[in-house]
Amino acid sequence: MPVPYWRLSAFYFAYFAYVxxxxxxxxxxxxxxxxxxxxxxxxxxxxxxxxxxxxxFWGWVADRTQRRARIIGxxxxxxGACFAGFFFVRSFWGLFALLLVTGFFTSASxxxxxxxxxxxxxxxxxxxxxxxxxxxxxxxxxxxxxGYALDALPVASLLWMVLATYGLSWACALAVPDAPPxxxxxxxxxxxxxxxxxxxxxxxxxxxxxxxxHGPQYAFFSIYLVDHGYSKAAxxxxxxxxxxxxIIVFLLMPALMRRYSLSxxxxxxxxxxxxxxxxxxxxxxxxxxxxxxxLLHGLSFGAYHAAAVTVIHRWFQGAxxxxxxxxxxxxxxxxxxxxxxxxxxxxxxxIGPAWTFSAAAFAALAGYxxxxxxxRAAHI
Numbered sequence: 275m276p277v278p279y280w281r282l283s284a285f286y287f288a289y290f291a292y293v294x295x296x297x298x299x300x301x302x303x304x305x306x307x308x309x310x311x312x313x314x315x316x317x318x319x320x321x322x323x324x325x326x327x328x329x330x331f332w333g334w335v336a337d338r339t340q341r342r343a344r345i346i347g348x349x350x351x352x353x354g355a356c357f358a359g360f361f362f363v364r365s366f367w368g369l370f371a372l373l374l375v376t377g378f379f380t381s382a383s384x385x386x387x388x389x390x391x392x393x394x395x396x397x398x399x400x401x402x403x404x405x406x407x408x409x410x411x412x413x414x415x416x417x418x419x420x421g422y423a424l425d426a427l428p429v430a431s432l433l434w435m436v437l438a439t440y441g442l443s444w445a446c447a448l449a450v451p452d453a454p455p456x457x458x459x460x461x462x463x464x465x466x467x468x469x470x471x472x473x474x475x476x477x478x479x480x481x482x483x484x485x486x487x488h489g490p491q492y493a494f495f496s497i498y499l500v501d502h503g504y505s506k507a508a509x510x511x512x513x514x515x516x517x518x519x520x521i522i523v524f525l526l527m528p529a530l531m532r533r534y535s536l537s538x539x540x541x542x543x544x545x546x547x548x549x550x551x552x553x554x555x556x557x558x559x560x561x562x563x564x565x566x567x568x569l570l571h572g573l574s575f576g577a578y579h580a581a582a583v584t585v586i587h588r589w590f591q592g593a594x595x596x597x598x599x600x601x602x603x604x605x606x607x608x609x610x611x612x613x614x615x616x617x618x619x620x621x622x623x624x625i626g627p628a629w630t631f632s633a634a635a636f637a638a639l640a641g642y643x644x645x646x647x648x649x650r651a652a653h654i
Contacts, residue, residue: 277394277401281449282387283408285346288446289383290409292439294416298496298513299424299432302506305497306429307364315619317369318493321377322485322611326604328381333600340452342386347447353379354440360433383443384607385599392587392599393453403524403580410521410576414514421510465590465597474589476648480544481582481606483641487547487634488574489614490627495554498627502558512564516571523576536581537649543578544642546570548635555631574638582606 304314332349336342356376363372395401420435468474490498499509530539550570557563582602590598614634621630 278451279405281446281451282391282394282405285387285443285446285450286406286409287412288439288443289387289412291412291416292436292443293409294413294513294517295420295432295439296436297492298417298509299420299429299506300436301493301497302424302500303429303432304369307369309366311494311622312619313366314497315493315615315617315622317366317373318619319612319615320370320373321380322608322615324374324377324381325608325611327608328378329385329600329603329608330597332382333385333597336386336389337597342390343447343450343452346383346386346390346450347444349379349382350440350444350447354437354444357437357440381603381608383447385603387450388583388603389599390450390453392583401528402584403527406580407521407524410517410524414517414521417513417517418507418510421505421507421513424506465601468589468598469601471589473649476644477540477582477585478602478605480540480641480644480649481602482610483637483644484544484547484574484578485606485610486614486617487551487637487641489611489616489618490621490630490634491551491554492611493615493618494622494627494630498554498558499564512568515565516568516575519569519572520576523572524580527577527580530577531581531584536585537645539577539581540585540649541642541645543573543581544638544645546573547578547638548642550574551631551635551638555628555635558627 301314301318304317309317332345336345339345353376356372356379359372360369363369391402391405395405416435416439420432423435424432469478495512496506496509499512500506504512547570550567553563553567553570557567583599586598586602590601614637618630618634621633625633
């Protein structure tokens, strides 16, 4: 079966167009409702909380039904229907409930899509970046356009923009074909035995710390810039700079994977993350410093994520491929995201933004130490 390159690429483009409309600006919408930093942190952590629960549930459903593409389409449709509730709800607890149910359905998308893409690619997993980069293109376009739009329109208009990109991602999901998850004989051992291996546990722990470190970035970066006098269009460009760097890295990943071990790539990514968040925390008033820090997003997310999903794909074989990506998503973007958003909200109101970003840098440093300790080139 030929690789459905453009259909997969179109879905990544549309889905991350939705992410580009929602992730950088939804905190501004919540702030416009008069919520405190701690409340915003709690609300933004709920999507990550659902990534702890949702991917494993939907991964189990996918393993039973072998219909990954169908599940992606159904869950996006249900998630979009739930998101429409934001037009009518303004209270903290109402928002809390809506974010829980919306997050439960949207949590299925990435683990199933990553597994589906890697199954289509079969042995050519180094080509993952050339498909995934279209998600970065979609993110750049919407994060830039929405930034300009919000300089001219009320912040509440963000809801319409997000809903439109939600609908686009659902439509593109309908065109993605399924692929066999892998042959049963490729399943060498029970999944629990894989998780107990020291290098697997260490990588998942490091991934948890990496997403925890990104908590202030995802929850408060836009608020931080606006508070320091940057326009919303400038905020959009700052996000775009990072994703442009991400695209460049995705294009380079096949060559980088041939030349360097995945463990070495991951260590460089964690070191770059430490530098990035120190630069953002203490250099927010300097546009050149922020520019340089955002370029490091190519490593702190782009190279890191491409390397991590490739390692998980190698370690979790056969029928475990969907479950492996679900576990990675749950531990990192789920548990790490929950704690990162919640703690950054508390830190924002108590120790202040600069020290909150410094704490994030320390979390990335702890992840680097864990990789140095347990993950070697021989393992991957």
